[in-house]
Amino acid sequence: MKRVLAVLLSTFLCVQNVYAMPAKEHIVYEDTQETIEGTEDTENTDDTENIEESEDTENTEVPEDVEEIQETVSEDSEGEQPAQEAAGPQVSAPSAVLMEASTGEVIYEKDADTPRPPASVTKVMTMLLIFDALAEGKIKLEDQVTTSEYAASMGGSQVFLEAGETQTVDTMLKCISVASGNDACVAMAEYICGNEEEFVRRMNERAKGLGMENTHFVNCNGLDADGHVTTARDIALMSRELITKYPQIQDYCMIWMENITHTTQKGTSEFGLTNTNKLVRQYEYATGLKTGSTGLAKFCVSATAKKNDIDLVAVIMAAEDSKARFKDATTLLNYGFGKCQLYKDEKPQKLKDIDVNGGVEDTVPCKYSGTFRYLDTTGANLSEITKKLNMKKSLDAPVKKGNVAGSLVYELDGKEIGKVDVIASQNVKKAGIFDYLKKVMKEFTIAA
Structure with a gap:
């Protein structure tokens, strides 16, 4: 009987070992792991979609792993914001450029190099050539210019000059x-060059010299013509040249209203000029x-403006209407003035004279x-x-005015940001035998 009880007890204890906790925990761990992984995949997917659809995810309860994903997405979004700001302001016109003039x-x-018809912005180049002729002394402001029949026949915007009528430059x-x-425009082209073709x-030629690589003019006034195109960048280049080389252009383009007098065979009459550039009145700079x-x-x-010694050129091409072009130009100018600072x-x-080797002058x-x-x-x-001023020890004769003798280098945060050349301000001829004799005689006289 005792043996029977012992066998039964042993059997009972063996059964208890089979159902011990380690075996049970292993099973629960596997089931839980599978369930959690499946839940995370589902929740991550759902919440990721929610993040994409809505920025407001702070009130959504999610597991910690999902919160980490949210933080990563948020950081990426924040990283994109500076890139969007760097892209610049919103401009509706298809082509635009903002340039600092100095x-x-x-x-x-924005699409700055696509050739497009420029209309009357062409006249920036026309006026540039007029001021070139004035600077070279070929014409004077008080010169009388006679209007030809061809000039008087121009359509589009005009001041109704009559054939034979004269006006000053x-x-x-x-x-x-x-x-x-x-x-x-045509009257001035003919006055300067004899005919419009030569003027064009x-x-x-002037455009090519300014690096206006995508420009071709067919006429001097901007009337639509096959092949008469330029770009926003090229307009900025010629505008910059005009306002920096001939700042007196402002005396003309800032006139809001003024009368001129027509004197013809019919008699004398007044004609009112009104500026087509509304920014002259609407934009303070x-x-x-x-x-x-x-x-x-x-x-x-082509809108120019100045604030705190910063000169900007904003070019807008192919805007849908007049208000849009001025709005875009104002947007660009405000953006530029808010972003730019100029060091001058x-x-x-002060510079010292530099030694000259073998010249009639020693320095x-x-x-x-x-600047x-x-x-x-x-x-x-x-x-x-x-x-930092870097200078050569000397120059060899002959020295020509403008020969580089060194440079003044500018650095910011340890990086070079630019330099200005130091040049000879006058010519120095190479010394000949008689020049050396003169020097010897001069030194002998001083020593005596």
């Missing part, structure tokens, strides 16, 4: 700049420059080739800009 640096661009500039007179050839619109070109403008070194260190005075300017759009501390 440095020529482009701050913003000064008045013609007002007619072009303020009222966008096509007739006045010079326009294209405006300094010019030129509008244009035709059926093909739509609405264009107007008082660089030659030097000067800087220009250094640096445009910053990052918000850097420009007071930390440093300068």
Whole structure:
């Protein structure tokens, strides 16, 4: 009997070992793991979709792993914001450029190199050639310009010059700049070059010299014509040249209203000029420059403005209407003035004369080739800009005016941001035998 009880007890204990906790825990662990993994996959997917569809996910209860995904998405989104800001302002026109005039640096661009009809913005180049002729002494502001029948026949915007009518160059500039007179453009082209064709050839030549690679002019006034195209970037280049080389253009393009006098065989009459550039009245920092619109070109403008010594050129091409072009231009100008700061070194260190080897003079005075300017759009501390003067030990004769003798290098945060050449300010001829004899005699006389 005792043996039977012992066997039964042993059997009972063996059964209890089979159902011990370690075996049970292993089973539960496997089931739980499978369930959790399946739940996380589902919840991660659902919540990821929610994150994409809605930014407001803070009130959604999710596992910790899902919260980590949310944080990653949020960080990525925050990382995208500066990139969007860097893309610049919202401009509705298909082509646009914002340029700082003194440095020529482009701050913003949108399809800047697609050739498009520029309409009367063409007249920026026309006026540039007129001011070139004035600077070269070929014409004077008080010269009388006679209107030809061809010039008087121009359609589009005009000041209604009659064949045989005369106006001064000064008045013609007002007619072009303020009222966008096509007739006045042709009259001036003929006065300077004899005919419009030669004037247009010079326009294209001048454009090439400015690096306007995608420009071809067919006429001097911007009337629609096959092959008469330019780009937003090229317009900025010629606008920059006009306002920096001939700042007196502002005396014309900032006129809001003015009368001119027509004197013809019919008698004398007054004609009112009204500026086509509404920014002259609507934008406080405006300094010019030129509008244009035709059926093909739509609405264009090259708008210039100045604030805190920063000169900007905003070019808009092919806007849908007049209000849109001015709105886009204002948007660009405000963006530029808010983003830019300009460093200008107007008082660089004084320069010593540099030695000349084998010249009639032992030294030659030097000067800087220009004023250094640096445009910053990052918000850097420009007071930390440093300068380092690097000069050659000497120059060999003959020395020509403008020969480089060194440079003044500018650095910010340990990086070079630009430099200005140091150049010889006058010529020095190479010394001959008689020049050496003179030097010896001079030294002998001083010693005696």
